[in-house]
Amino acid sequence: MIPPDRYEESFVSILAEEESVYLYPTAGHWDEQEGHWVASIHGWIFRPLEEHTRRARFLKLFRKSLGIRRKEVTENFLRRAEPFLVECLERRVLRIELGGERYTLDPSGHNGHFHSEILIPPAIAGTPQAPRRVEYSLVLVAGDRRVLRGTIHLLPPRGVSVVSDIDDTLKVSEVASKRRLLANTFIHEFRPVEGMERLLREWGERGASLHYVSSTPWQLYDELTDFFERLELPGGTFHLKKFRWRDRSFFDLLASPKRTKRKVLEPLFNAFPERRFVLLGDSAEKDPEIYAQLAADYPQQVAAILIRDLDGATAEAKRYRKAFKGLPEERFRVFHDTVELGGFELPRVEG
Known part of the structure; x- marks a missing residue:
């Protein structure tokens, strides 16, 4: 489990302009013994296939593998196929910010997914009363104006x-x-x-x-x-x-x-x-x-x-x-x- 950190920026991967990150909604539970929240972080980092010919080849392979005929290719299909035509990024280390504290996450795996458990002190998220949500954001380099946020559902022990x-x-x-x-x-x-x-x-x-x-x-x-x-x-x-x-x-x-x-x-x-x-x-x-x-x-x-x-x-x-x-x-x-x-x-x- 990862507490708030003070690591130097050199530990963190720089998110390039063509790279994307999804931050998925997760849950957090209250640790009564330690007196803090334990929350999971889950995301996916990837970049699109750059070469047009390669993307077209992969799209055709994807369509045929699913058994979808050419005449069935709709706008829905093209849009939904897009996230499959990407390169998953391995061993990327990202940092998030929550309530003024920063956390350096575990590296992404071979499929581009990263998972971490972080400790959130009550000074940031309070103590368990009723279900509530907290947001965190991905820390980006200066000049990167993208805003990438994730949600944690903090759930009380009973409910x-x-x-x-x-x-x-x-x-x-x-x-x-x-x-x-x-x-x-x-x-x-x-x-x-x-x-x-x-x-x-x-x-x-x-x-x-x-x-x-x-x-x-x-x-x-x-x-x-x-x-x-x-x-x-x-x-x-x-x-x-x-x-x-x-x-x-x-x-x-x-x-x-x-x-x-x-x-x-x-x-x-x-x-x-x-x-x-x-x-x-x-x-x-x-x-x-x-x-x-x-x-x-x-x-x-x-x-x-x-x-x-x-x-x-x-x-x-x-x-x-x-x-x-x-x-x-x-x-x-x-x-x-x-x-x-x-x-x-x-x-x-x-x-």
């Missing part, structure tokens, strides 16, 4: 967190069909699952913190957040999939998140052992099975599981009986329309 899948839970993706999934991801306009945005807005207004999970690559983060803003969904942390041309992650670009979803969610449970979690997902992939196992492993934290069924099945279906065996009926619900969740109440948290 309600809603973990929501995105594909076919909030956004129509049709993951059961690879062809339609690719079209909905790269070609068509994003479409909301009717009623879900109202539900999440209502929960956000009641004080729930949101954590959005998807097998969508981080390269489409801007597209997703634009879509979320149009729907006026509550802000929250995002947990997407890392992708790089040069490794095998290309071959499971939009593969099922069965393994990755648990890997993403367990750190949340471990960082917030006193929070109550509502797990929201759908039947298209393995959400019922993943969530049921998490409920078995973290019985004091998983308060409810809500599954949007896409095939007309009820909670009595064989799949759900098997997945939720041993779980009290009041802790899971299978629904087809958000109207069916009208009587659902977020868990109450004392203190």
Whole structure:
């Protein structure tokens, strides 16, 4: 974990004009024993492919690899393909500023992503009362007028967190069909699952913190957040999939998140052992099975599981009986329309 530092500028990489950095929204938890916040920082540093011929070649390869025909190349596809036609920058050391203090982050990895945990003293961010957000900015060299900011959601030890899948839970993706999934991801306009945005807005207004999970690559983060803003969904942390041309992650670009979803969610449970979690997902992939196992492993934290069924099945279906065996009926619900969740109440948290 990284405390505020006083390192010399020579330790820090200079961000060139053609280089870009994304700073993704993350969460911070209160360390009662040490009396400070522990917050994660996650970002991605990259630069576009400069040579026009090389970019055109990569774009063609990308399109063919996805099985998208030339006549299907839309403005949406060209815009969404752009973040994939980049060079990820390795071993870059960046510095951020938060509340007047500076932190030198850990170097970026081979995929351009960098992760650090920083210590935020209460003099900067206060003590835990209610969920709040703090902003930090990337420290740039003199004369660089770019403003690059990130957000940390500081969550008190006790409270309600809603973990929501995105594909076919909030956004129509049709993951059961690879062809339609690719079209909905790269070609068509994003479409909301009717009623879900109202539900999440209502929960956000009641004080729930949101954590959005998807097998969508981080390269489409801007597209997703634009879509979320149009729907006026509550802000929250995002947990997407890392992708790089040069490794095998290309071959499971939009593969099922069965393994990755648990890997993403367990750190949340471990960082917030006193929070109550509502797990929201759908039947298209393995959400019922993943969530049921998490409920078995973290019985004091998983308060409810809500599954949007896409095939007309009820909670009595064989799949759900098997997945939720041993779980009290009041802790899971299978629904087809958000109207069916009208009587659902977020868990109450004392203190």
